Amino acid sequence: MSDSADADLGVDTEPFRHKPELHGDAVILHLFTENDIAAMGPILADPDVLRLTGSVHTSAEALNAPSELDESTLAWYRGLAARPDRLDLAIIDRASGRCVGEVVLNELDAANGSCNLRILIGPQGRDRGLGTETVQLITDHAFGTTGLWRIGLQVYSFNPRARRVYERAGFRAEGTLRGALRFDDTHLDAIPMSLLRTDWNEKLGGT
Ligand SMILES: CC(C)(COP(=O)(O)OP(=O)(O)OC[C@H]1O[C@@H](n2cnc3c(N)ncnc32)[C@H](O)[C@@H]1OP(=O)(O)O)[C@@H](O)C(=O)NCCC(=O)NCCS
Numbered sequence: 194m195s196d197s198a199d200a201d202l203g204v205d206t207e208p209f210r211h212k213p214e215l216h217g218d219a220v221i222l223h224l225f226t227e228n229d230i231a232a233m234g235p236i237l238a239d240p241d242v243l244r245l246t247g248s249v250h251t252s253a254e255a256l257n258a259p260s261e262l263d264e265s266t267l268a269w270y271r272g273l274a275a276r277p278d279r280l281d282l283a284i285i286d287r288a289s290g291r292c293v294g295e296v297v298l299n300e301l302d303a304a305n306g307s308c309n310l311r312i313l314i315g316p317q318g319r320d321r322g323l324g325t326e327t328v329q330l331i332t333d334h335a336f337g338t339t340g341l342w343r344i345g346l347q348v349y350s351f352n353p354r355a356r357r358v359y360e361r362a363g364f365r366a367e368g369t370l371r372g373a374l375r376f377d378d379t380h381l382d383a384i385p386m387s388l389l390r391t392d393w394n395e396k397l398g399g400t
Contacts, residue, residue: 205340206303209280213334217326222282222296229283229292230270235260236294236315245352246313247374247383279308284327286318293318296327298335298344306342308335312355324355328362336393343389349374350382363396364388 215222225233236242238260243249249258262270273281279299283292294314301308310331314324335341346364348355356366364386372380 203340204303205306207277208303208308208335208339208341209298209301210277211338212274212280212282213338215282215330215334217330219287219321219326220323220330221285221287222327222330223285224274225270225281225283225292225295229285230262230267232292233270233283233295234262236292236313237262239315242313242315244376245349245355246311247349247376250375251377280331282331284312284314284318284323286323289317291317293323294327296331298331306340308341308344310344310346312358320354324358325361328358332362332388332393336390341390343387345385345387347373347383347385350384356384356386359386359388362388363392365392 212224213222214224238258240252240255240258243255243258244252249255270281273279278301279297281295281297281299284294284296285291286293294312296310296312298308298310310328312324312327314327318324332344335344344364346359347370348359350369365388367385367387370383370385373383374381
């Protein structure tokens with residue numbers, strides 16, 4: 194592949210050791226505070242978040258999730274600042290000062306310079322451009338300050354809004370995982386997408 198000749202970045206073994214605070218016009222992304230963690234309870238229980246992230250398999254499950262985080266989930270959030278293998282940031286809506294969701298770079302494969310991206314925003318933050326700005330900020334951080342080469346993700350076919358946000362950030366679809374998600378006894382497709390350092394450079398107008 195000619196792409197590999199375009200950069201000599203070496204292996205960045207811990208691209209997520211540094212935990213940034215990223216500022217945009219509409220959002221601030223930063224490590225979770227106790228207030229942010231508390232706000233995540235209802236967001237993670239939101240039926241649309243549960244359905245669109247493939248976290249549940251039936252409408253009934255989506256409608257009946259507890260809106261308080263249990264002790265192990267609280268401990269998980271509190272431990273994220275110390276994790277060099279992943280970057281989890283709260284999405285703060287500048288308009289309200291509140292945490293409205295999270296964006297995550299995880300599944301690090303340092304040898305290949307790749308990771309996964311996921312994002313979720315609760316009802317109070319959606320459809321106001323916050324997701325678009327968040328994905329731009331985190332991908333700019335990843336390619337601008339680490340040696341990562343590839344960010345991958347999967348989006349379900351019933352989520353054109355998320356696909357649009359990823360495409361605006363430069364992600365390209367890579368095919369179709371047919372029938373990858375079972376929901377209410379139907380099988381739905383997932384679309385793998387990725388953003389390579391070369392795509393990001395191209396978007397910046399660089400080489
Ligand atoms: C997906 C998500 C991160 C997007 O963030 P957001 O802040 O709501 O989205 P934005 O307002 O930044 O942008 C949405 C874009 O999708 C477009 N859009 C909205 N509904 C759409 C639809 N049904 N079909 C096509 N495009 C659509 C909007 O027009 C907008 O594009 P534009 O700015 O070019 O006009 C957020 O809605 C979310 O977290 N949803 C629930 C969980 C989820 O889906 N996570 C992603 C799993 S892969």
